[in-house]
Amino acid sequence: xxxxxxxxxxxxxxxxxxxxxxxxxxxxxxxxxxxxxxxxxxxxxxxxxxxxxxxxxxxxxxxxxxxxxxxxxxxxxxxxxxxxxxxxxxxxxxxxxxxxxxxxxxxxxxxxxxxxxxxxxxxxxxxxxxxxxxxxxxxxxxxxxxxxxxxxxxxxxxxxxxxxxxxxxxxxxxxxxxxxxxxxxxxxxxxxxxxxxxxxxxxxxxxxxxxxxxxxxxxxxxxxxxxxxxxxxxxxxxxxxxxxxxxxxxxxxxxxxxxxxxxxxxxxxxxxxxxxxxxxxxxxxxxxxxxxxxxxxxxxxxxxxxxxxxxxxxxxxxxxxxxxxxxxxxxxxxxxxxxxxxxxxxxxxxxxxxxxxxxxxxxxxxxxxxxxxxxxxxxxxxxxxxxxxxxxxxxxxxxxxxxxxxxxxxxxxxxxxxxxxxxxxxxxxxxxxxx
Numbered sequence: 001x002x003x004x005x006x007x008x009x010x011x012x013x014x015x016x017x018x019x020x021x022x023x024x025x026x027x028x029x030x031x032x033x034x035x036x037x038x039x040x041x042x043x044x045x046x047x048x049x050x051x052x053x054x055x056x057x058x059x060x061x062x063x064x065x066x067x068x069x070x071x072x073x074x075x076x077x078x079x080x081x082x083x084x085x086x087x088x089x090x091x092x093x094x095x096x097x098x099x100x101x102x103x104x105x106x107x108x109x110x111x112x113x114x115x116x117x118x119x120x121x122x123x124x125x126x127x128x129x130x131x132x133x134x135x136x137x138x139x140x141x142x143x144x145x146x147x148x149x150x151x152x153x154x155x156x157x158x159x160x161x162x163x164x165x166x167x168x169x170x171x172x173x174x175x176x177x178x179x180x181x182x183x184x185x186x187x188x189x190x191x192x193x194x195x196x197x198x199x200x201x202x203x204x205x206x207x208x209x210x211x212x213x214x215x216x217x218x219x220x221x222x223x224x225x226x227x228x229x230x231x232x233x234x235x236x237x238x239x240x241x242x243x244x245x246x247x248x249x250x251x252x253x254x255x256x257x258x259x260x261x262x263x264x265x266x267x268x269x270x271x272x273x274x275x276x277x278x279x280x281x282x283x284x285x286x287x288x289x290x291x292x293x294x295x296x297x298x299x300x301x302x303x304x305x306x307x308x309x310x311x312x313x314x315x316x317x318x319x320x321x322x323x324x325x326x327x328x329x330x331x332x333x334x335x336x337x338x339x340x341x342x343x344x345x346x347x348x349x350x351x352x353x354x355x356x357x358x359x360x361x362x363x364x365x366x367x368x369x370x371x372x373x374x375x376x377x378x379x380x381x382x383x384x385x386x387x388x389x390x391x392x393x394x395x396x397x398x399x400x401x402x403x404x405x406x407x408x409x410x411x412x413x414x415x416x417x418x419x420x421x422x423x424x425x426x427x428x429x430x431x432x433x434x435x
Contacts, residue, residue: 009190013371016195021210023195024202031203037196038364042349044186048179049350050139054151055176057332060294061155062169077287077392081294082331084235084384088227088297089330092304093323095223101215101305102312105205105365142353148332183346190371197367213369216309220373223301224380232297232387239394240401243387245408249273250386254379263381267292270386277407278400279393287392291385298380302373303330303348306366311358313365318357326355345370 024031130145132138138146158165201209233243247254250273253266267288274284307326311318318326329351348366352358393399 009187009371012191013194016191016193017198017369020195020198020200021202021207023199025207028203031199034196034199034203035364038193038200038367039196041186041189041193041196041367042363044189045183045346045349046142046353048182048186049346049353050142050147052176052179052183052346053147053350054139054154055172055179057148057151058155058158059169059173059176061152062158062165062172063290073283073286073392073396073398076395077290077388078294080388080392080395081291084231084297084388085295085300086331087231088300088384089304089327091227091231092223092301093308093327095219096305096308096312097323099215099219100312101212101219102309102314103212105209105212105313145329148329152332190367193367194371197364201365209365212313213365216305217369217373220302220305221376223305224298224376227297227301228380228383232383235391236387239391239399241390241404241408246386246390247383249277249408250382253382257378257382258375263292263296263378263385266382270382274386274389274393277390278403279389280396280398283393283396283398284389287389288385291388292381295385295388296377296381297384298377299347300330301380302377303351306348306370307351307355307358310352310363310365314359316357322355322357326351329355 020031020034023034130149132143132146132150135150137143138150158169201213229243236243236246250270253269253273256266256269257263271284271288274288275281304326307330308318308323345366348370349363352363390399390404394401
C-alpha cells in the first residue's frame with residue numbers, strides 16, 4: 001500500500017517551510033523568536049559529526065586494502081574517483097563565485113563564537129594546531145581537523161594490519177551504520193527545524209532572503225546538469241558510448257532516486273544493469289559499492305557551493321587560500337557523505353566546523369532548503385557511478401563494447417531483449433565477453 005504523500009518527509013519539510021515563511025512575513029518578531037527550533041536541530045546534527053567523520057573515513061581507508069588486493073582495477077578506480085571528485089569540487093567552487101548567491105543576505109556574523117584564546121595566526125601555528133593534544137581532544141572540542149588527523153592515522157594503521165584488523169574494521173563499519181540510523185531518526189525532526197529556520201530567516205532578514213536561497217538552489221541544479229551533460233558526457237564518450245543512451249538505459253533507476261532522494265535506493269538495480277550492459281562482474285562489484293563513498297560528484301558540487309554561500313551570506317570575503325583550504329578539507333570530508341538522506345548536511349556541517357572564519361550559525365539558512373537540493377545531488381551521484389563503471393571497465397578491457405552499444409542503441413524493446421539474453425547467458429555460465 002502506497003503511503004499518503006502528506007506522511008512523507010518531503011511533504012512535511014515543505015509544509016514546515018511554507019508555515020515558517022508565512023509566520024516570518026505576518027509576524028517578523030515572532031518568526032525571529034523561532035530561532036531555537038532551527039538551532040536545536042543543528043545541534044542534534046553537530047553532535048554526530050565527530051563520530052561519523054571518524055567511522056566513515058577510517059573504514060574507507062581500511063577498505064582500500066580490498067581494493068589493493070584486486071590490484072590494477074582498484075588502483076584505476078581510486079585514480080578515477082579522485083580526479084572526477086576533485087573536478088566536481090572545483091566546478092562548484094567556480095560557479096558559486098560567479099553566481100554569488102549569498103551576497104546581500106547580510107546574516108549577522110555575531111552568530112559565530114569568538115575565536116579561542118591562542119588561535120593560530122600563522123601557517124605554522126595552524127598546522128601545529130591540527131595535531132590534537134590527546135586522541136580524544138578533537139572529539140571533545142569539536143575540532144574536525146583534529147578528528148580528521150586521528151581518523152587518517154587510525155585508518156592507515158588498520159590498512160597496514162590487513163586481515164588481522166578485519167574484526168575491528170567490521171565493528172567500526174557497524175558503528176557507522178548505527179550512526180546513520182540515528183541520522184535518519186533526527187531527520188524526522190527536519191520539518192520542525194525547517195519551520196524554525198525559515199521563520200527566523202524571513203522574520204530577521206526579510207522576504208528577500210528567499211531570493212538568495214532560490215538562487216543557490218538554482219545554481220546547484222544548473223551546475224549538476226552541466227557536470228552531467230558536459231563533463232560526464234565527454235568522459236563516457238571517450239569510453240566509446242553515448243551519455244544520453246546510457247541515461248535512457250538507467251532511466252528507471254534515476255526515477256527511483258528522484259522519488260527517494262537517496263542514491264543508495266538504486267544500488268542493487270544499478271549493479272544488475274551494469275552487468276547486463278556488458279561490464280564484467282568483478283568491476284561492477286568493486287566500482288559501484290566503493291563509488292557510493294568515494295565518488296559522490298553531486299554531493300561534492302553542493303558542499304563547495306553551500307560552504308561558500310554561507311560565507312557570502314555572512315559578509316565574509318574568502319581569500320583564495322581560504323577557498324583552497326575548503327577544497328582540501330572537502331576532499332576528505334566528502335568521502336564521508338554516504339548516499340543516504342541527511343548525510344550531505346552532516347558532512348557540510350563538519351566542513352564548516354573546520355573553517356573558523358565561517359560562522360556556524362549560517363548553517364541554519366540551509367536547514368529548510370537542503371532537502372530540496374538532495375534530488376540533484378543523489379541523481380548526479382547515481383549517474384556518476386554508472387559512468388565510472390563503464391569507463392573503468394573499458395579502461396581495464398572488461399567491457400563488451402559491441403554488446404553495450406546494442407543494448408543502448410536499439411530502443412527499449414531490443415534493449416530489454418538484450419538484457420534477457422544476458423541473463424540467460426549468465427544462468428548458463430557464459431560471460432558477456434564469451435558470446
